[in-house]
Amino acid sequence: MAGFLSEELEKYISDHSEKTGLNEQSLxxxxxxxxxxxxxxxxxSVGNFLKLIIKxxxxxxxxxxxxxxxxxxxxxxxxxxxxxxLxxxxxxxxxxxIAKKYWAKSPHGSKIELHIGPAIETINNLEGEFDLIFIDADKNNYSNYFEICKNRLSKNGLIIADNVLWSGKVLKPEDDQAKSIDSFNKLVNGDNEFWNTIVPIRDGLMIIKKRGK
Ligand SMILES: C[S@@+](CC[C@H](N)C(=O)[O-])C[C@H]1O[C@@H](n2cnc3c(N)ncnc32)[C@H](O)[C@@H]1O
Known part of the structure; x- marks a missing residue:
């Protein structure tokens, strides 16, 4: 989704932030x-923020x-x-x-494991905990993803969900996706077991962490 900031500001941010490599640019x-x-x-912007969190x-x-x-x-x-x-x-x-083509050219590609299939099925077949869970697929399932992922976090693990402002449509949710994202935001914020904040990078990132760890 583009157009959250003016093109001029997007360029300024990009000119004054960590540069991506040639392979990433080609992708x-x-x-x-x-x-x-x-x-x-x-x-x-999202990629660099995720990198920072990972580090x-x-x-x-x-x-x-x-x-x-x-x-x-x-x-x-x-x-x-x-x-x-990952x-x-x-x-x-x-x-x-397309993804596999560029991962194969990267020295980091061997760290990536791809599973083809509906996310809920895939996650239910995975074992172990995660230090970071990045939610960025079908918006109508965001609440379901939160429910199945919230017990899969390691100590200090985070869930980060993209597009939680849905181009501002969460203010007056009318279509299904805006309603689903608004419900997800309310679900997370109302869950006392978790600490959360929305960071307005691009279309909004929801950062979620278990309390007391
Ligand atoms: C917003 S894109 C992901 C963008 C990617 N994270 C990035 O930043 O380049 C959403 C993806 O979710 C996939 N998707 C939609 N429904 C899905 C589902 N039920 N399970 C897994 N993936 C799904 C779509 O095929 C699409 O490629």
Missing amino acids: RDETLKLGPPSAMMSGD INNCKRILEIGTFTGYSALMMAAALPSNGK ITCDVNKETSE
Whole structure:
């Protein structure tokens, strides 16, 4: 999703932030050629923020819900240590092929494990805990993803969900997706077991952490 800030400001932010590598840039360029669906790619501000979280929280095991063309997965994998693992899942085989092409060219690609299939099924078949769970797939399932992921966090583990402002439509939710995201935001905020905050990076990131750890 583009257009959250003016193009001028987006460029300024990009010019004054950590640069992505050539492989990431090529992946971004190929994704942009897909036209409107390319708006699903989370981009550099989100990618750099996730990298920071992974580094300061010493994340080793990450789950991503929603691979698309693999941009956020590649960004996150680059911040993982060499023995780190990122499990990502998607239902779309075609866009996953684009992802695999660029992961194969990256020294960090071997840290990424792709599962094709509906996320809920995939997660239920996975064992173990995660240091970071990045939710970025079908918005109508955000609340379900929270419910099945909230007990899968390691000590200090975080859930981060993208697009929680849904271009501002959460203020007056009318369509199904806006309503689902608004319900998710209310569900998380009302869960006393968890601490949460919305960070207004791009389309809004919800950061969720278990209390008392
Ligand atoms: C917003 S995109 C992910 C973007 C990616 N994280 C990035 O930043 O480049 C959402 C993806 O979720 C996938 N998706 C939709 N429904 C799904 C489901 N039930 N299970 C897994 N993936 C799903 C779509 O195929 C799409 O590729």
